[in-house]
Amino acid sequence: MRLSGKGVGVSRYGVEASWRQTVRILVSVLLAWFVAVVFGLHETIWALITALIVTQSSIAQTITTARDQIVGTLIGAVVGTLAISLRLLLDQYWLPFWLALVPLAALAAWRPSLRFAGVTLMIVYLLPSTGNPFTPLTERLAAIFLGVLVSVAVSYVVFHADARRRAFLIAAQMFRHLNELLQAALLRSESWRQLEARGELCVPLLAQLNDCVVEARRERITDLERRHPVLVVLPSLMRRVMSDTMLIARAIEAGKDSKGFDGVHRLHGDFSHAYRSLAHRCEQHAAGKAMGTPERPGRNDVLASLPDLGRNALPEMHFAVNLLVEDLRQAIDVLMSDPGSDVAQLRARLGE
DSSP: OOOSSSSOOOOOHHHHHHHHHHHHHHHHHHHHHHHHHTTTOOOOHHHHHHHHHHHOSSHHHHHHHHHHHHHHHHHHHHHHHHHHHHHHHTOHHHHHHHHHHHHHHHHHHHHOTTTTTHHHHHHTTSSSSOSTTTHHHHOOOOOOOEEEHHHHHHHHSSSOHHHHHHHHHHHHHHHHHHHHHHHHTTTSSSOOHHHHOOOOOOOEEEHHHHHHHHHHHHHHSSSSSOOHHHHHHHHHHHHHHHHHHHHHHHHHHTTSSSSGGGGGGHHHHHHHHHHHHHHHHHHHHHTTOSSSOOSSOOHHHHHHOOOOSSSSSSSHHHHHHHHHHHHHHHHHHHSSSTTTTHHHHHHHTTTO
């Protein structure tokens, strides 16, 4: 069975992610406002603003932003308290503020993640207040921490992104990109600059794939190695296939005037079948249908279709093609493996 080149893209996932993030932000802001009102906070606006800032599109990003917000807020609160105390002592308004802001600005320049310290200083020092100057400081800090806690809770509970699904969709997209790149190289229909541009399209996809694995580890308490062992080794697998594909393209470009490269165009059909089959399998994993779903085409069919360059090709072309064939065999073993395989078994298949 031969598959067509069309597959499930990630564009629909992007649309879904946009509306999910919209709902998550609205829920975070609404819940922060509700909790602040229930606890009788007068400075509810800071809970709302913090919830808006901290709620990100992924759990990992939300936790990182929350951590930066908490650390920055604590530093800003300490410096702000000292600045207010110095203002009361010296009966000066602007001098204590600038004395406090200068080190915080330097701190933010040195470590941008601490930029919230300066923001907190401005919130607790510059905004007008009546009565005891330390009372608004306490309420504003409480509202900020409330906004952080609400954002993290919403990120775990409300429409959080399925990192596993997105990772396999990205892998499928990479296989299809690499298939097009290799076909263009084998048929010599594009220049090296065009092939290189195709390869560069996969670089950000590989980075996104790594991010998805990090996100998937945070989604559940249980280890990712137990939940989705294939996902754990997927970035390493895709990195190998991408490197091998570019190596063949470069080898063909470097030896385009040599007769030993004349037969490579015959390989494109079999290689394309393997790439499209692996992309299809990734889409099955993304849809949660890899368990118990008959592989179409089957593992043995794809393995049998992997090409042999023949004896007349140059040694360097034999090396590049055999390297790709071997890594494609490993990819087939991993992605079309027994669902009961654990991470150790999958890594052994990859030679790790």
